[in-house]
Amino acid sequence: MNLMTTITGVVLAGGKARRMGGVDKGLLELNGKPLWQHVADALMTQLSHVVVNANRHQEIYQVSGLKVIEDSLADYPGPLAGMLSVMQQEAGEWFLFCPCDTPYIPHDLAARLTHQRKDAPVVWVHDGERDHPTIALVNRAIEPLLLNICKQENAGLWHLCVWLAVMRLISAIVKRHL
Template sequence: MTSFTGVILAGGQGSRMGGQDKGLLELQGKPLYQHVLQRLQPQVNIVLISANRNIDRYQASGCQVITDSMADYPGPLAGMLSGLQHSQTEWVAFCACDSPFLPEDFVARLWQQRGHAPAVWVKSSSRDHPTLALVSRSLKDDLEKWLLRGERRLMQFMREHGGHAVPFADDESAFHNINTPGDLINEEKRS
């Protein structure tokens, strides 16, 4: 049986949310990251939270909080690098903190469909979701070099290193990201 580390990516600047920490914005009375944690935790052996501010608020979850090892918010790949660097398992499942409706078998489905790829990510009916991914720790050094060269394109990195998308036929709402204040208001209305 394979062990998995889960990493919730909550280290961004929240630029489309007016600079607010997206993971801490509330949906249905609890922070977005808590929705993700509730769905991810049963699928993995341990959960880490990648955050670069409000560390104490994330630590209140009981999860270990890790920060980017690279300065200046270089994007989700920096959080992924930190997750790979801190993982005690060979495989790491990544989730964005703004994806509160993640399927409850997300990790198992990526694992079953990965073949021999060192990285796989979700492809819903409408688009790719590269921050919803399962990545081998073996890519850690290559990822660090990629970032040090100034590269930021997540899917390109995974494709160039033998990764591929895994089709998920779920209802599109399972992969809905809450990126803007309007998205948050619309989700609250739907709830």
């Protein structure tokens, strides 16, 4: 897989930031540059196509020249909605999602996740202590699952993680009995 051309990089900046009092986290500065720009810059060193998922202050994000994609679901229900919206509007097969408040992503994140994914449709970062499912390499094949989960009330990212774990378990059981 040619990482530069087969994976679309996505900066997830579409949240409401409720825990931060509604402040647009992506626009907070670190070393004189907005957080989201650190993430976009890191992705652009690894991938040839990068977009931003943002629901507020879109004009600020657009100044970068990157395509800005708004959630297709009302009320910005969370990162799953951002992931789904990007998949609905972009043509790629693989997407590397990174939240706007992760300015120190590794320079080889795309390569690492691609290496780890094997045949999985999704692989996300684990830092040795906990999962970070919003930093994830995701295949378009799960778009229908994302849509289904997003339609459920109070559904979130962990619902997707559970579904994917169940699907892998079922697949492993089926393979053992073939």
